[in-house]
Amino acid sequence: MLSRLIVSAAAVTLMSGVAFAQSSTVNGAAGGAVTGAIVGGPVGAAVGGVAGAVVGTAIDPPPQKVVTYVREAPAPSARVVVKEKIVVGQPLPETVVVTPIPDDPTYAYAVVNDQRVIVEPSSRKVIQVIK
Numbered sequence: 001m002l003s004r005l006i007v008s009a010a011a012v013t014l015m016s017g018v019a020f021a022q023s024s025t026v027n028g029a030a031g032g033a034v035t036g037a038i039v040g041g042p043v044g045a046a047v048g049g050v051a052g053a054v055v056g057t058a059i060d061p062p063p064q065k066v067v068t069y070v071r072e073a074p075a076p077s078a079r080v081v082v083k084e085k086i087v088v089g090q091p092l093p094e095t096v097v098v099t100p101i102p103d104d105p106t107y108a109y110a111v112v113n114d115q116r117v118i119v120e121p122s123s124r125k126v127i128q129v130i131k
Contacts, residue, residue, distance in 0.1 A: 062104075065103070066118060067130065069103070076099075076111060080095075080111060080112050086113060086117055088128065091119075091124040091126070092112065092126060107119070107127070116130040
């Protein structure tokens, strides 16, 4: 009975998160809590909620002004080509030059394989590939 109550509460949390907060952190936490509760009961709900929030935070897109800046910024004169596929969530190789965004130092960009990508400067992790 307790596990059904927790699953129900987690489902309500999920629905309210979707309806009232368009934040991937909230959705990730709620989704993780529901999944964790189904698999592991109350402890699973707590662990799943935390894990879901972390994953949700990791995929928050950059602000539109950052995307616009990266689209319009001049490309470097040297063409950078790497064999590895550019994947969101994976770091760029150390050979790729990452340029900070002047108005928002929490982001940087690079042009790799003729693709513009937004990265997190400290980890070099790809946040978004600009199409």
